[in-house]
Structure formats: C-alpha cells, structure tokens
Amino acid sequence: MATLSCPHCHQKIDSQAIACPYCRTQLKAYGHPGIPLHRAKKDEYLCDRCTYHADDTCTFPKRPYAKDCTLYQNIEESKLDLQQLQQSKSFGTTLRTWIKRNQTLLLILALLLVCFAIALSTS
Numbered sequence: 001m002a003t004l005s006c007p008h009c010h011q012k013i014d015s016q017a018i019a020c021p022y023c024r025t026q027l028k029a030y031g032h033p034g035i036p037l038h039r040a041k042k043d044e045y046l047c048d049r050c051t052y053h054a055d056d057t058c059t060f061p062k063r064p065y066a067k068d069c070t071l072y073q074n075i076e077e078s079k080l081d082l083q084q085l086q087q088s089k090s091f092g093t094t095l096r097t098w099i100k101r102n103q104t105l106l107l108i109l110a111l112l113l114v115c116f117a118i119a120l121s122t123s
C-alpha cells in the first residue's frame with residue numbers, strides 16, 4: 001500500500017484515502033476516490049502556479065485564491081511537456097532538411113539500387 005503524509009496533521013496515511021482518518025481533512029474530490037484534491041502550501045495559493053490561471057481559462061469562483069482545487073495543473077510540469085513536444089518536433093524538421101540537402105545523393109543511391117535489381121533479374 002502506498003502511503004503519503006497528511007498535509008494537515010502529517011500522519012502516514014493511505015495515498016488512496018478520500019479523507020485523513022486522523023484529522024478528517026478531505027484529500028480527494030468529494031465522492032471521487034480517483035481524483036486527487038490538490039492543496040496549496042501554507043502561504044501560497046494554488047492558482048499562482050496553475051496553467052489555467054496563467055492562460056486565463058479558469059472560471060472557478062475560488063480563483064485566484066484557491067487553497068484546494070481538483071482541476072489544478074502545475075504550470076512547471078506542463079511547460080516541461082511542451083518543451084519535450086518541441087524537441088521531438090525539431091527532430092522531425094532536422095530530418096526533413098537533411099533529406100532536402102542530400103537529395104542528389106539519395107537519388108544516385110536509388111538509381112544504383114534499380115540498376116542492381118535489373119542486373120540481378122537478368123543474370
């Protein structure tokens with residue numbers, strides 16, 4: 001069983017628990033054990049680090065002072081995803097420019113292959 005410590009009383013509890021059995025702090029969205037309820041640290045608000053606050057798409061009344069939220073998405077993590085996406089995209093473009101630059105070489109290779117195939121089939 002995976003455990004975590006309660007954000008309120010710091011007791012070790014089951015990571016799937018809906019509420020802390022010691023202090024009764026709610027840990028998951030109400031009635032949805034699969035959906036984590038994100039909680040802000042003491043002097044912070046979740047919105048400060050949330051993607052939906054940054055791109056202004058959140059319509060929650062709690063914003064911008066949400067202390068807990070089920071929709072919160074860490075902006076640092078989504079930036080990381082974006083970077084990875086851009087990196088994989090740039091690999092595709094490098095491959096394409098390489099092919100463009102070496103078109104003649106590829107053409108010659110293709111011709112050689114055809115000649116080879118003809119030579120094989122006639123012998």
Ligand code: SF4
Pocket residue numbers: 046047050051052053058059060062063064065066069070071072073
């Ligand atoms: S989704 Fe939640 S954490 Fe994010 S901006 Fe809206 S209220 Fe704040």
Ligand SMILES: [Zn+2]
Pocket residue numbers: 006007008009010011020021022023024025
């Ligand atoms: Zn607790």
